[in-house]
Structure formats: C-alpha cells, structure tokens
Amino acid sequence: MLYNKRTNTCGELNTRNIGETVVLNGWVAKKRDLGGIIFIDVRDRYGITQIKVSPDRKDISSLAASLGNEFVISAKGKVIQRESPNKNIPTGEIEIEVEELQVLNESLTTPFVVEEDVKANEDLRLQYRYLDLRRKKMMDGLLLRNKVYQMVHGFYAKHDFVEVETPILMKSTPEGARDYLVPSRVHKGKFYALPQSPQTYKQILMVSGLDRYVQICKCFRDEDLRADRQPEFTQIDVEMSFVTQDDVFKISEELFKNIWKEVLDFNLPEQFPRMTYDYAMTKYGIDKPDLRIKDLMIITEITDAVKTSDFKVFKDVINSGGIIAGIKTGKSQDGSKIEITRKISDGYTDFAKKLGFGGLATLKVNEDGSLQSSILKFLNEESIKGLSAAFDAQPGDFILILSGDKSKVLNGLGQLRLKIAEDFKLLDDSKHEFVWITDFPLFHYEEEENRFVGEHHVFTSPKDEFIHLLDSKDRKEIESIRANCYDLVYNGNELGSGSIRIHDSETQKKVFRIIGLTDEEAAEKFGFILEAFKYGAPPHGGVAFGFDRMIAMLSGTKSIRDIIAFPKTVSAASLMDNCPSPVIKLQLDELGIQLKQG
RNA sequence: GGAGCCGUAGUUCAGUUUGGUUAGAACGCCUGACUGUCACUCAGGAGGUCGCGAGUUCGAGUCUCGUCGGUUCCGCCA
Numbered sequence: 001m002l003y004n005k006r007t008n009t010c011g012e013l014n015t016r017n018i019g020e021t022v023v024l025n026g027w028v029a030k031k032r033d034l035g036g037i038i039f040i041d042v043r044d045r046y047g048i049t050q051i052k053v054s055p056d057r058k059d060i061s062s063l064a065a066s067l068g069n070e071f072v073i074s075a076k077g078k079v080i081q082r083e084s085p086n087k088n089i090p091t092g093e094i095e096i097e098v099e100e101l102q103v104l105n106e107s108l109t110t111p112f113v114v115e116e117d118v119k120a121n122e123d124l125r126l127q128y129r130y131l132d133l134r135r136k137k138m139m140d141g142l143l144l145r146n147k148v149y150q151m152v153h154g155f156y157a158k159h160d161f162v163e164v165e166t167p168i169l170m171k172s173t174p175e176g177a178r179d180y181l182v183p184s185r186v187h188k189g190k191f192y193a194l195p196q197s198p199q200t201y202k203q204i205l206m207v208s209g210l211d212r213y214v215q216i217c218k219c220f221r222d223e224d225l226r227a228d229r230q231p232e233f234t235q236i237d238v239e240m241s242f243v244t245q246d247d248v249f250k251i252s253e254e255l256f257k258n259i260w261k262e263v264l265d266f267n268l269p270e271q272f273p274r275m276t277y278d279y280a281m282t283k284y285g286i287d288k289p290d291l292r293i294k295d296l297m298i299i300t301e302i303t304d305a306v307k308t309s310d311f312k313v314f315k316d317v318i319n320s321g322g323i324i325a326g327i328k329t330g331k332s333q334d335g336s337k338i339e340i341t342r343k344i345s346d347g348y349t350d351f352a353k354k355l356g357f358g359g360l361a362t363l364k365v366n367e368d369g370s371l372q373s374s375i376l377k378f379l380n381e382e383s384i385k386g387l388s389a390a391f392d393a394q395p396g397d398f399i400l401i402l403s404g405d406k407s408k409v410l411n412g413l414g415q416l417r418l419k420i421a422e423d424f425k426l427l428d429d430s431k432h433e434f435v436w437i438t439d440f441p442l443f444h445y446e447e448e449e450n451r452f453v454g455e456h457h458v459f460t461s462p463k464d465e466f467i468h469l470l471d472s473k474d475r476k477e478i479e480s481i482r483a484n485c486y487d488l489v490y491n492g493n494e495l496g497s498g499s500i501r502i503h504d505s506e507t508q509k510k511v512f513r514i515i516g517l518t519d520e521e522a523a524e525k526f527g528f529i530l531e532a533f534k535y536g537a538p539p540h541g542g543v544a545f546g547f548d549r550m551i552a553m554l555s556g557t558k559s560i561r562d563i564i565a566f567p568k569t570v571s572a573a574s575l576m577d578n579c580p581s582p583v584i585k586l587q588l589d590e591l592g593i594q595l596k597q598g
Numbered sequence: 599g600g601a602g603c604c605g606u607a608g609u610u611c612a613g614u615u616u617g618g619u620u621a622g623a624a625c626g627c628c629u630g631a632c633u634g635u636c637a638c639u640c641a642g643g644a645g646g647u648c649g650c651g652a653g654u655u656c657g658a659g660u661c662u663c664g665u666c667g668g669u670u671c672c673g674c675c676a
Contacts, residue, residue, distance in 0.1 A: 030636075030637090032634095032635045032636065032638050033632090033635095033638085034632060034633060034634070034635060034638065034639085035631070035632035035633065036632075036633035037633045037634060037635075038633095038635090039634080039635050039636065039638085041636075050635085050636070052634085052635090054633085055633055068627095069626090082634085083634055083635095084634060084635080084636085086635095086636055088636085089636090092636085109608070109626075109627060110608090110609095110626090111608060111609075112608080112609055112610090112626090113608095113609070113625075113626060115637095119609060119610045119611095119625080120609060120610075121604090121605095121609090121610085121668075121669090122668075122669075123667075123668050123669085124609080126668095173676085175676050176675080176676030177674085177675050177676070178674090178675090196675095196676080197676090199676090221675060222675095223674055223675045224599090224673085224674060224675075225675095226670080226671080226675090227669085227670070227671095229675070354601095354672095355672095453676070454676050455676080456676060457676040458676065459676095460676090515676095569667090569668070569669085570668075570669065570670085571667085571668085573667095575667095575668090
C-alpha cells in the first residue's frame, strides 16, 4: 500500500513548526464535523494533534466526513496557528491544514469508547485489551514499565552483575506454592514445572563462580489471585557471592533510590530503616508494617497490667496462655483528632467479630483524664491505673482492646490499625516509607500438616547464634530459630524478599530433616543442589523484587493488571485469547494423557 | 475451599426494597442540518434472550434455589 509516511508524531508539533508541511499517521480519536469545516483529533502513542479539513477542499471533505473513530489515517498538510488554542494538550497551539488525506484502515465501531475516562468494565477492557491500551493512561503504564526495566538493566550492568537466562522448563519443587506443570511428550508420565523463581539456578550459578547474577524474569505460581497477584509475574532476581545482609541492602537501596529519584523525583534516605520481624509483629501485628503512620496505633500489651482484675474474659485468656493488648488512636500526625463515634466504634466491634473475636473492648479518655468504658465495672483500681499508664492515656484518646491467642490478637490489632488508618484517610500517598524487615523465623509449625515448613524458602540460612538449634527436637526451640532472611516493605506492601543462603550441604540436610524430608527424599528432590554444595560453594545471598508491584506503586495503581500488557483475571484466564482452552485429543494422546470424566 | 459485591440496549447505569400497562436515561451508533470545534450544537431514528437454568405465582427484570462470569477479601501465595 502506497501512502504518505509520517514525518512527525502526533505529540511533537508546536508553534515552532508553523509553516512546515508535515505528514501525520495515526488513529481518529474524535471527529467534529461542523457541516463545512471538519476537525479531527489524530492520536498515536506520542499524543494527539488536531487536523482541519476546510470546506473548500470538497474532495477531502467528503472523505473526512465519512471517517469513523479508530480509523487509521494519513494526513498531509501545513502546520498553522490555531484561531482558538486548546491549552489542555501540548500540541494545542497548532493544527494541520489538510491537503491530502488517506484512509489506511477502517475500524468497526468499538465495543467501548476509547477515551481517557473510560467507562467500560474491566472484563470488557481485558477482552479488547488492544483498544484499552490505546488510552494514554494504559500506554503510559507500559512506557513507565519499560523505562524502569531499562534502568534496572543498566544499574546492575554498571555494578558488574551478569544477566543469565535460567530455564523456564525445570524440575518441580514440592515445597511452597503449587507449580504450573508441563507434560513431557518424550518422557511420558513425567512433567516439567514452570519456575516459581529461579532460586536453585541462581544459587548454582554462585557455585559456578559467576559472583554477581541478575535477571528480570517471569515466575509462575498456581495459587489463587488477588489485585496484586498474577499467575505469571515478573521479578528482579539477584544473587551475589561473598556478601552479608548489609551488602545486599546497600546495593538494593541504591537501586530504589535511583528509581524513585528518576521516576518520582523523590529523594529516598541514604539507608532504609530496619526492623526485626519480632518487633514488627509485636508492635504492628503484621510483617509488612505501613510506616506512613509509623507512630500511630502501635500495639501495647497490657496482660500484666490487668492480671489482678476479676474480669472473666481477661482471666480466661490469661489462664489459657493468651494475651490482652490494644491500640490507641491518639492524634493523627497533622494534629487533626480522630473522632470515634459510637456508630464507628460499633463498626469496629463487628470487624473484630468477623475476625473471630468474641468482642472488642473500647475505652474513651475523657477531657479530665478519666476513662469511660463498659468494661470498667469489671476492673479493679489497680488494673485501671495500670491500663491507663500502659497506654499513656491522654484526653481524647480512644483505646481498642482485644484478647485471646497471642498471634491472633496481634494480627487482629494490626488489621484494626490499618482499617482505622484507611477510614480516617491517614495513609498519605505522597509518603514513601521503605523498611527492611529482618530476622524472620526459619520455620513455622503447620498444624494441619503436623510438621515444620520453611517460613521463607528451604535454602535460607539460620543466624549463626541459632545454628546449634538445628539439632533440637523441641518445637519451641525450633520455632525460636531466626534466619538471615529479610523483606523489603514499601508503604505496607511487600516489594521484595531475600536471604543469605545455606552454602554447605550438612546444614542444608539438617533443614530438610526438620521440614520432614528424609535424606533419601531430599536427595531425590534437591540432590542436585546438595551435590553442588559439596564442590566449593561460596557464601552467597540475594534478593528478589516484585517488578509488577513496584511499577504499580510508581504509577499509583492498586492493581498490577493495569501495568501488565496482557494480564489474567482472578480465575487465571485470559479473556482476550481465551486461555486456558481445551486441546485436541491428538495432543493429549501424544503426551500420554487421559482426562478424567467430570 | 470460604465470604462480600456486581451481571438490564454497543457501553455505563436507573428500575428489584413493596411482583402487575408498551423496561427508561446518558454516551455511542445511523439519517439530516450546521464554516472555528476541542464533551461541537440541533432535529429525528434504530437498538433489549433483564448472564444462564429451574422453581413459586394468574403474572417474575423484581421472590426462591442452582449455575456461569467479573471483582474484592480470607484461606493459600517456600
């Protein structure tokens, strides 16, 4: 097809180009046909430029009048000053006086109107993703993603990291998330797994002496989805030899500082604050505390303060080994008071009940410093004093108390804290609060399966002072083991996770034993890495950052679907190309697979 | 696996509480008019399996049960 090829994009012409003859290629975003004169907004990735067809150009006018939205056109003409400029767009000072007009392709009427303030529901937009991506906001998401992608590559290249492509078809590892499986045709009855992460490969690359590895790679997990979780997602995967936790933190902080400066023009601190897992759980009730409200509603345990009271609810909890703890609202950082009315308070009680608590005790601190609450009548003088002191109760404060099993209470208060923060709009999006959470437990006991499982992954090393406990048989002792393991948390979201790894096969075997793998099973499943560790594995460690989540946060969207070109729905389906889909019998036969009925 | 919300014109929604005449609006689409618009304006028009399937009823968009899809959260996500 012969047509006038563009000399310029639709986003770059301005008053300096007046008088030039140019050609634009693009999509019809909007046509305004005034009867004689016709205006058309032409759109491409770079912007929108208005072209004008004068009524005296009869031949062009009829063609222009017949254009529909999303037609692809080529327009040639002179750049002229607009009689009435549009200040809302960069090209709004000028327009093109059309001399030649060609239709390069027509378009059906689109199922939804392609406009910035799109009205269509997400499922329709997903089905016609290519139309949705024509919107500036969506295109900007992809462009931002590309920008950061390039930055990450450049950053690690500058620091002597080597990018290595690890296999997409790998051995299934039964620990952790469900694997996506790929049947083997050659080895009938055997399966590959898609990587949940290239964890084993990157560690083996350290054994190879690669020293510094990075890969921006796809990972796959067959688990239920959320707004911030997709079945396939991208992570920045990093591994380094001869490093400590501090080395990993340092280079990671530099990466994030660069990105936040470049994209948001925000200066992150030289070093990110650190907080142990235990502190985070005890004070914030969650392992990813949102430090935009750092000093607000920190959890206070008052078990001791009220232990002399006769209140049956508290007594029962104490006797069964539980705790009593609470948070107080206090004043918000901008000084505005958090006014908790009876109605709001009842709402929080319902919230607590939904979390499985019998109720929520609330106390109001009067202007004279006295307490007001329905539970006061159950408490003795000593308890009331102790409680008041523990919370440093000030006039206007509102205190919310939960009691029960320790982890449940902390978790409940953590959730209440976030709910109150959200209800009173205390989470300021202009804040950028990074924090490293360190010293995670190495194991936790899975009651249902009746065994220990790795809190992080099974290659995470215990901190030196806990190594002797790997030989323990005592549940409490094993649960007390802390790991060289860390998460990077940003505004209450987990952005990354990593650890210093085990690099000797003896320690690795002990860890396998604790999670219930016999030496034989460990050899069957992870023998290759145990074997590799026998041949001079260097001390090493690394981290992986969620690339999609990072881009979502940089662009201010909650859903990572918005910044993934072709995302899947919460049921892991793609509405555009209709996958997953059935396959023909021949394909199954070749794989030796027979489907179960029903 | 569990819970909540949503599903009505091409699109976004109203109508469902309290079952009852011909299911409405806006945008989009089509036809006509219009020479400075940028949410063009004006006049007219077409367009509906009320997600699907049972049930209750003289009568169901509306009530009940089931089912499918979307979405949010919990479980899950080493």
